[in-house]
Amino acid sequence: MKHKFLLLIFALLVTPVFSAKMGMPSDALKSFETECGSCHMAYPPGLLGQKNWQSIMSGLNKHFGTDASIDAKTHTEISQWLVRNAATRQKYSAIAPDNQITKSAWFIHEHDEVRADIWKRVGVKSPGNCQACHSDAATGGFSENNIRIPAK
Template sequence: MSYSSFSSAIRVLSGLLLALGVAHAALADGDKRMLPLLPKYQQECAACHVAYPPGMLPAASWQRVMANLPKHYGTDASLDEATVKEIGTWLNTNAGTYKRVREDPPQVRITRSAWFVRKHDEVSAVTWKLPAVRSASNCAACHTTADMGNFSERNLRIPK
């Protein structure tokens, strides 16, 4: 199968998954790429926060996140070895490789990455502290479709 045929087949499959309501959008180099979330990832990670699309961090960052689950940003998010391997492999396979996420952000935080800071430079410090927002990592406070992996500005609602 040629790369073009394979690519077309992937697009068709992604469209079908979207129609079934299991696909999530991730932004990649300005293009919208549909990526179904790994069910284990959705189950484990979205239980506490938005299941961030894997393209938001490079593979090295996801490896550090998965290696430090017992101290996951102040919380013990430990998982059994099989689940760590399954999620880690999926994250590494789908990690960001495009220009905006090549660099490993400070403290492996999406909110400290250069592209995130640049995209949110107009958000005031007061907005980040609003009770409805609380922090930059609470994407769903402003991005109404963040739970679907879609962070488009068309679906943006800044709390007052």
């Protein structure tokens, strides 16, 4: 009994505080996963703050060089869900330049040990391709234990 209790305390201590919030919310929206997960992974909303999501949603017709427009009803549904689940802690909700998770201060800090040439490997393609290295990216775990950097 006492043993189990200690294990529980230990588990709570080693679990990164932010991981739960960074993960895909339990009420993950179907339309978000289909509409926003076709060209790249469906980024969990906790990776950016409200302002960035609003800005992304208001410029879908000119989305990083592509047209990612969606119908009005789906647009409202996804926008509201993103804002509701956006990052709240200062570190993750601070404005990210160009609405890019990969340009946010926390992202750059967490990845400062990844050498420039690694980002360009065929198996990585771009820093926004989270799942190339984070095998638990789809669920938004981003645990240090689930990182495998492609050799090429």
